[in-house]
Amino acid sequence: MSSQTVFRFPSGDGIDSLQTFIEPIPIIDKNEILIKVRSIALNYRDVAIATSTYPLPVKDQVIPCSDMAGEVTQVGDLVTRFSVGDSVLAPINPAFLYGPLKDEYASDSFGGPKDGMLREYIALQAHAVIKLPKSSHNFADWAAVVCTGSTVWNAFYGNTALKPGDTVLLLGTGGVSLTALIFAKAAGATTIITSSSDKKLEYVKSKFGADYTINYKTHPNWAAEVQRITNGHGVNHILEINGAATIEQSLGSVARGGVVSVIGWSQAPEKMPDVAMLSLRKGCAIRGVQGGSKQQLEESVRFMGNRELLSTVEKTFGFEKGDIIAALKYVASGEHIGKVCISLK
Ligand SMILES: NC(=O)c1ccc[n+]([C@@H]2O[C@H](COP(=O)([O-])OP(=O)(O)OC[C@H]3O[C@@H](n4cnc5c(N)ncnc54)[C@H](OP(=O)(O)O)[C@@H]3O)[C@@H](O)[C@H]2O)c1
Structure with a gap:
C-alpha cells in the first residue's frame, strides 16, 4: 500500500468544509521514521483554524491537528533509537526541543503553519519523536497529553516550580485544566x-478527586470563593485559560508571590483592569506560556506513564469525514470535559 487518506481544510469556511484526499505515503530519508497515526487529539485551535478565527498564520490547504500518538512502521538507515513497532508521540513544534520558544522556529508548529496530523501516516525526524513508556495507557490517552501535557508542565515547572502543599486553581473543565488537575494532585x-x-x-470531583469546586456562573466573583476556601491566602498557581476576560478574578485569587500562567486568550473587556497594579499588590508573576518544549513533553510523558495517571479522554470518534466533523463540532460546542480524540485502526 503506497497511498493514504488525508484530511485538509481547503478554505477556512467552517468545520463542514473538511475534505478527504488520497495522497502518497511519504518516503522517509535516513534520519526519519515513518509513523502510522493511531490517535489524534483535538484542540480548540483546530476549530479556530477551521473557522478562520485563529490569530496566527495558517498554511493554505492545511492538514489540521497537532497532537498524535502512533506506531513506528519504518526506520531510516541512520536512526538507532527507534524500532518498528515502537509506540511514539511528537511535540507540536518539532524544532522546539528545550528552553524558551525562539523566534526562528516560533511558527513551525503542526496543523497551522505546517501540515498536521489528520492523516494515516507521517514521516518525522527521529530527534523530534518521543518513545512512549510501558503503561496501561492507550494511543488516545497519549495523544491527549501532547499539547496539554507540555503546556501544563511548562506552567508548573518552566519557571517558579509547583511544590507539594501548594494550592492550584484551574479554570473550566477543558483539556488543559483537567491535565493540570491530574498533574497537580499527583504532585501533592x-x-x-x-x-x-x-x-x-460533580464529575471532576468524583472521577479526578478535585478538592474544591466553584461554579463560575453562580459565583461571578469567584476570586472571593477562592479566598474563602484558602482562608484568605489565595492560590500559588493559576492556569489562566481565558486571558483578558478573567485576569482580574485570577489576580484576585492568586497568593502573594504566586504565579498566574497565561495560556488562553479572549477579547479584552471594555474596561481592562489595571493588571500592573493588581500584580504589584500581590507581588505575583504573570507569565505567558507558549506550549512546551520536547523536553517538557518528555518529562510530562514520563510522569504520566510512571505514575499511571488518569486519562483526560472523554470521547473518541472514528477516522471518517462525518465522524471527524462531529468531533470538531463537539469541541466547538464546549459541552466536552477534558479531551476529544479521533482513533484510527
Ligand atoms: N498557550 C498555549 O500554549 C496553549 C496551549 C493549549 C491551549 N491553549 C488555549 O487555552 C485555552 C484552553 O484550552 P483547552 O484545550 O483546555 O480548551 P477546551 O478543552 O476547549 O476547554 C475550554 C474550557 O474553558 C472553560 N471556560 C470557558 N469560559 C470560561 C470562563 N469564563 N471561566 C472559566 N472557564 C471558562 C469551559 O469550561 P466549562 O465547560 O467547565 O465551563 C471550557 O470547556 C484555549 O483558548 C486554547 O486555545 C493555549
Whole structure:
C-alpha cells in the first residue's frame, strides 16, 4: 500500500468544509521514521483554524491537528533509537526541543503553519519523536497529553516550580485544566477547579478527586470563593485559560508571590483592569506560556506513564469525514470535559 487518506481544510469556511484526499505515503530519508497515526487529539485551535478565527498564520490547504500518538512502521538507515513497532508521540513544534520558544522556529508548529496530523501516516525526524513508556495507557490517552501535557508542565515547572502543599486553581473543565488537575494532585497540591456546570463539577470531583469546586456562573466573583476556601491566602498557581476576560478574578485569587500562567486568550473587556497594579499588590508573576518544549513533553510523558495517571479522554470518534466533523463540532460546542480524540485502526 503506497497511498493514504488525508484530511485538509481547503478554505477556512467552517468545520463542514473538511475534505478527504488520497495522497502518497511519504518516503522517509535516513534520519526519519515513518509513523502510522493511531490517535489524534483535538484542540480548540483546530476549530479556530477551521473557522478562520485563529490569530496566527495558517498554511493554505492545511492538514489540521497537532497532537498524535502512533506506531513506528519504518526506520531510516541512520536512526538507532527507534524500532518498528515502537509506540511514539511528537511535540507540536518539532524544532522546539528545550528552553524558551525562539523566534526562528516560533511558527513551525503542526496543523497551522505546517501540515498536521489528520492523516494515516507521517514521516518525522527521529530527534523530534518521543518513545512512549510501558503503561496501561492507550494511543488516545497519549495523544491527549501532547499539547496539554507540555503546556501544563511548562506552567508548573518552566519557571517558579509547583511544590507539594501548594494550592492550584484551574479554570473550566477543558483539556488543559483537567491535565493540570491530574498533574497537580499527583504532585501533592491541593486543587480548586471552576466550571459553568454543576454536573461537570460533580464529575471532576468524583472521577479526578478535585478538592474544591466553584461554579463560575453562580459565583461571578469567584476570586472571593477562592479566598474563602484558602482562608484568605489565595492560590500559588493559576492556569489562566481565558486571558483578558478573567485576569482580574485570577489576580484576585492568586497568593502573594504566586504565579498566574497565561495560556488562553479572549477579547479584552471594555474596561481592562489595571493588571500592573493588581500584580504589584500581590507581588505575583504573570507569565505567558507558549506550549512546551520536547523536553517538557518528555518529562510530562514520563510522569504520566510512571505514575499511571488518569486519562483526560472523554470521547473518541472514528477516522471518517462525518465522524471527524462531529468531533470538531463537539469541541466547538464546549459541552466536552477534558479531551476529544479521533482513533484510527
Ligand atoms: N498557550 C498555549 O500554549 C496553549 C496551549 C493549549 C491551549 N491553549 C488555549 O487555552 C485555552 C484552553 O484550552 P483547552 O484545550 O483546555 O480548551 P477546551 O478543552 O476547549 O476547554 C475550554 C474550557 O474553558 C472553560 N471556560 C470557558 N469560559 C470560561 C470562563 N469564563 N471561566 C472559566 N472557564 C471558562 C469551559 O469550561 P466549562 O465547560 O467547565 O465551563 C471550557 O470547556 C484555549 O483558548 C486554547 O486555545 C493555549
